[in-house]
Amino acid sequence: MDKTQPTNINVTLVDLNNFAHYPTLSMGLLARYIRDFGFNLKVISPLSNGIKSRKREKVETIIDYYKTRLIFSQLKSIRRLITIAESIPLIKERFLNKGKLYKAVISAIKPDTDLVLISTYNENYSICKKISEYLHKKGIPVIIGGPAFNDLKQVDQFLDITGVSYVIGSEIDNYLGQMLFDFFQEKDITSYPGVYTKGVKKTPNSYIFKELDQLPVPDFTDFAWDKYPNKIIPYMTGRGCSWGKCNFCSDVVLVNGRSYRSQTKEKILSDLKALSKQIDTHIIAFTDLKLNSNIQVWNALIDGLPKIIENPIWFCSVHVDDRNKNGLDFETLKKAKEAGLTRMSFGLETASQRLLDDMKKGTTVAKLDAFVNAAYKAGISLRATMFIGYRGETAQDLKETYEFLLKNQHCFERIKACRFQMYDMTPILDELTPQEREQMFARQINHLYATKDYIKYKKGILKVVNKINSKRLNEAARAFDGVM
Numbered sequence: 181m182d183k184t185q186p187t188n189i190n191v192t193l194v195d196l197n198n199f200a201h202y203p204t205l206s207m208g209l210l211a212r213y214i215r216d217f218g219f220n221l222k223v224i225s226p227l228s229n230g231i232k233s234r235k236r237e238k239v240e241t242i243i244d245y246y247k248t249r250l251i252f253s254q255l256k257s258i259r260r261l262i263t264i265a266e267s268i269p270l271i272k273e274r275f276l277n278k279g280k281l282y283k284a285v286i287s288a289i290k291p292d293t294d295l296v297l298i299s300t301y302n303e304n305y306s307i308c309k310k311i312s313e314y315l316h317k318k319g320i321p322v323i324i325g326g327p328a329f330n331d332l333k334q335v336d337q338f339l340d341i342t343g344v345s346y347v348i349g350s351e352i353d354n355y356l357g358q359m360l361f362d363f364f365q366e367k368d369i370t371s372y373p374g375v376y377t378k379g380v381k382k383t384p385n386s387y388i389f390k391e392l393d394q395l396p397v398p399d400f401t402d403f404a405w406d407k408y409p410n411k412i413i414p415y416m417t418g419r420g421c422s423w424g425k426c427n428f429c430s431d432v433v434l435v436n437g438r439s440y441r442s443q444t445k446e447k448i449l450s451d452l453k454a455l456s457k458q459i460d461t462h463i464i465a466f467t468d469l470k471l472n473s474n475i476q477v478w479n480a481l482i483d484g485l486p487k488i489i490e491n492p493i494w495f496c497s498v499h500v501d502d503r504n505k506n507g508l509d510f511e512t513l514k515k516a517k518e519a520g521l522t523r524m525s526f527g528l529e530t531a532s533q534r535l536l537d538d539m540k541k542g543t544t545v546a547k548l549d550a551f552v553n554a555a556y557k558a559g560i561s562l563r564a565t566m567f568i569g570y571r572g573e574t575a576q577d578l579k580e581t582y583e584f585l586l587k588n589q590h591c592f593e594r595i596k597a598c599r600f601q602m603y604d605m606t607p608i609l610d611e612l613t614p615q616e617r618e619q620m621f622a623r624q625i626n627h628l629y630a631t632k633d634y635i636k637y638k639k640g641i642l643k644v645v646n647k648i649n650s651k652r653l654n655e656a657a658r659a660f661d662g663v664m
């Protein structure tokens with residue numbers, strides 16, 4: 181077949197993400213770039229192949245409370261058991277439905293495919309390996325990409341897989357089509373930013389795509405919209421986070437999170453109007469790390485969404501930062517609620533000011549308190565993430581968090597409480613003291629100073645969280661039930 185014409189080339193794009201209740205935004209953009217360059221594109225998504233997404237959050241029962249107690253236990257025997265269970269790929273893969281996903285993917289790849297592109301995170305390593313090895317036997321090359329491949333350790337791990345031609349850790353927005361075409365002309369594509377192959381010296385990729393207003397409207401036409409519980413448009417107004425300093429944050433060290441850039445408000449509203457038409461829906465999930473990064477955009481959404489979409493319903497994540505005008509005061513939230521903001525997520529992390537400062541969270545407990553109450557008064561369903569087990573955490577820190585939650589429990593609809601974990605490339609890893617390093621295992625600091633009071637307040641926090649998570653979501657926010 182003549183490969184000098186993109187129209188003669190069959191590219192298959194594989195989406196391995198079966199967590200979300202909506203397509204991955206990057207898939208929609210990749211589909212747009214590949215199609216616009218003229219290639220024949222097939223998209224394989226888990227849901228189109230009968231694999232349902234898992235609920236991220238559910239209404240909890242008392243059994244969930246006891247399960248959480250186990251997960252948060254400091255007892256060495258229990259920690260050892262959990263670590264062993266987590267390290268057995270079979271258990272993990274069964275839980276994540278990976279075996280079924282692998283079969284679905286390979287049976288959907290047609291023999292006349294010229295190239296398979298897989299966008300993935302490290303957690304899908306074993307399924308990528310199986311798919312690539314299978315395709316290698318069929319003579320179909322594979323290129324793997326994803327936001328975590330600015331970590332060269334991960335690049336090496338994936339490049340070692342038989343059948344993988346290249347690994348890409350870069351924002352490919354202004355060169356994907358041409359780069360794929362060059363690949364078919366057998367040109368060296370490692371000259372493009374963040375493109376790696378075996379045997380070629382690797383250097384970290386510092387390229388950042390800044391011209392966000394050039395982004396096209398994503399193409400979500402390949403996704404099985406009729407199979408999602410609700411038609412939710414994923415959309416990102418900007419990449420990165422305007423704060424970007426939290427020492428534990430793994431999002432702002434990834435390829436597309438490394439510096440904050442925003443699209444203009446005009447472009448955003450025009451895209452959302454087009455997407456609402458493309459998918460025929462009024463529900464939007466803003467996937468920005470911090471939607472209130474750019475206050476102009478935040479205000480423009482509140483003013484503009486109801487003018488371009490009838491009865492919009494939207495969800496977003498915010499950061500309760502310390503600016504005088506962070507867009508999260510009661511008046512603004514009330515307007516946002518009227519403009520369709522039904523559910524909001526934010527990182528509470530802790531209500532200990534000492535720990536918030538240590539994390540460089542850029543906020544105060546007073547600000548957090550005012551925000552949760554303003555959101556409640558405005559009638560917005562509120563979700564928070566938090567963690568227990570941060571470095572140097574004491575019983576007093578937990579007591580302050582416990583008291584904050586007890587006082588404000590009516591303001592929350594869900595809290596996702598996790599054991600604190602440290603991820604690759606995050607600043608906190610460089611800040612650890614030798615003693616903390618010694619206490620570290622499985623990405624966690626295993627506190628050896630779990631005093632009677634520490635345990636008492638930890639249990640108290642888990643109990644309040646369980647009580648909050650036992651409620652049903654308020655009616656208006658149910659479009660996002662199980663999503664976030």
Ligand code: SF4
Nearest residue numbers: 421424425426429499
């Ligand atoms: S505010 Fe959120 S997204 Fe921004 S750096 Fe902190 S944790 Fe990361």
